[in-house]
Amino acid sequence: MAEPRVRASARTPRGAALRELTLVRMREFLREPEAVFWSFGFPLLLAVGLALAFRTRPPETIRVGVLARGEDRGALVAAIDADSALRAVPLADVAAAAQALRTGAVALVVVGDTAATGEGAPAVSYTWDPTRPDARAAHAAVDAAVQRAAGRRDPVAVREVHVRERGSRYIDFFIPGLLGLNLMGSGVWSIAFSVVSARQKKLLKRLVATPMSRTQYLLSFLLSRLVFLVAEVVLFVSFGVLVFDVPLRGSAAALGVVCLLGALAFSALGLLVASRARTVEAVSGMTNLVLMPMWILSGVFFSSANFPAVVQPVIQALPLTATVDALRAIMLQGTSLTALGGELAVIAFWLVVPFAAALRLFRWR
Secondary structure (H helix, E strand, O other): OOOOOOOOOOOOOHHHHHOOOOHHHHHHHHHHHHHHHHHHHHHHHHHHHHHHOOOOOOOOEEEEEEEEHHHHHHHHHHHHHHOOEEEEOOOOOOHHHHHHHHHOOOOOEEEEHHHHHOOOOOOOEEEEEOOOOHHHHHHHHHHHHHHHOOOOOOOOOOOOOOOOOOOOHHHHHHHHHHHHHHHHHHHHHHHHHHHHHHHOOHHHHHHHHOOHHHHHHHHHHHHHHHHHHHHHHHHHHHHHHHHHOOOOOHHHHHHHHHHHHHHHHHHHHHHHHHOOOHHHHHHHHHHHHHHHHHHHHHOOOOHHHHHHHHHHHHOOOOOOOOOOOHHHHHHHHHOHHHHHHHHHHHHHHHHHHHHHHHHHHOOOO
């Protein structure tokens, strides 16, 4: 049976109908505390948690076990402690050394015994697990410290310059990624579940009799999303800049354009997911199927360049990848919109095509 087509009557201007529908969408959102929390509260809590976990802090001291007797112990402890990155931990016997290595109390054990050589120089052996990254670092640092204490002189004078610049920290990398992730989650999840919930409650069936087209109905979701988008982006970016000193080197207008296009693209994707789904369980599975690959592949938590080159064309074609890359370029590098043509084209594609498909596939019942 053909689906009835609904057109706006002469008594109800299209603009008025679209305005009322948009207001309804906004009221629905505000009346759901869970939706407000997941859109505004959760991203901030996640940013705080990861910032604390990856906060800027001095290098950790590597604990090194020392198993030696008499003067050998004192010499080795002094040589190791001379390096500020190392800390010597004297050990009583072989059993204590094995226990310290097994439990991770030390990264490496240095065993010294002057009597083992005929020339009176201490013989040093290292006991360590080469599969442990901290043990490899400890081995190199301890051996250099012991050899320098024994009189080794480096043939080349080396000068070190330590640099810590805003924009190179993990929190600087993560904040734009989390912003893109939040745009995707708010757009797809909230819209998809709202549509399917209304369909399951038979509300969409009643709307068929109203002077409203499916275009107006679907557009109302996009417009209501834009209203909350401003508060969402301003709050989140301000939080990152003020609390974590995340740089915003590019134009705020350029950042707003990318957020606007990204939010619309993800909202259109949410409408497409919900265009035929009849139950919350069905739309939940479809939404996870759409979003989970982007969670993993799009470079939110780590660089997408870590994946093999053969899958890079697919990754770069994902809307979240384009959104996150554009946000990072603007915030961390100060890139202008004109230099982000490729990313903007990908986002625009995911806005136009899913929305057009949703218009064609959408069913009231």
